[in-house]
Amino acid sequence: MPQLILFNKPYGVLSQFTDRGTETARATLSDYIDIPGVYPAGRLDRDSEGLLLLTDNGKLQARIADPKFKMPKTYLVQVEGDAEERALSKLRRGVELKDGWTRPAEVERIDPPGLWDRDPPVRFRKTVPDCWLKLTIREGRNRQVRRMTAAIGYPTLRLVRWSVGDWTLDGVKSGEWIAG
Structure with a gap:
């Protein structure tokens, strides 16, 4: 059964598990979620807050994130x-x-x-x-x-x-x- 996580992403957190962007470490999903194999279904800008869905199921991830489904x-x-x-x-x-x-x-x-x-x-x-x-x-x-x-x-x-x-x-x- 696919795993689905509903995360309330705070302001300033990157929608990824690692930060390769700067020398100074920025907050990432790994600071909040310690579940292997889940990935964000879509993105939420660093300066935006709120619902970010994560899943371990590629088809569900595509269904959520792909604009062709008009979710x-x-x-x-x-x-x-x-x-x-x-x-x-x-x-x-x-x-x-x-x-x-x-x-x-x-x-x-x-x-x-x-x-x-x-x-x-x-x-x-x-x-x-x-x-x-x-x-x-x-x-x-x-x-x-x-x-x-x-x-x-x-x-x-x-x-x-x-x-x-x-x-x-x-x-x-x-x-x-x-x-x-």
């Missing part, structure tokens, strides 16, 4: 500015990025979610408002959500992947994992 990925996104409905409707139609048009996204404004504290905290500025969005996409380009919110004029301040398909972070604390 929905839902993100809780704190953006700089007070996002207007007109801008959000652009996301619902798809926006043009340097690597082409995105597929339409599902997006809505939400109240600030009750998330764990981030270390380091998101920079707060009294004179610049922010708001939270719940955004679902069915593709997975490099830094796509950040590029999408920037394309409509609202840069991302904090990005938390909440779910992939039917798997969610519900009940999984930052830096912890559960078997799925």
Whole structure:
């Protein structure tokens, strides 16, 4: 039976088990998960947080990660500015990025979610408002959500992947994992 791990990746952790990128060691999955033979099904940027799925089954890994399967990925996104409905409707139609048009996204404004504290905290500025969005996409380009919110004029301040398909972070604390 294939093993599936639901990991709540903290900010600053690489989505890989080793760090070959710099002379200074950065936090990796091996600092949190000591299970041989599992590998990430997809990626989550170092400066993003949230759900990262790991498995020992290549077919399941491909099903989760390959955009051709259009598995929905839902993100809780704190953006700089007070996002207007007109801008959000652009996301619902798809926006043009340097690597082409995105597929339409599902997006809505939400109240600030009750998330764990981030270390380091998101920079707060009294004179610049922010708001939270719940955004679902069915593709997975490099830094796509950040590029999408920037394309409509609202840069991302904090990005938390909440779910992939039917798997969610519900009940999984930052830096912890559960078997799925």
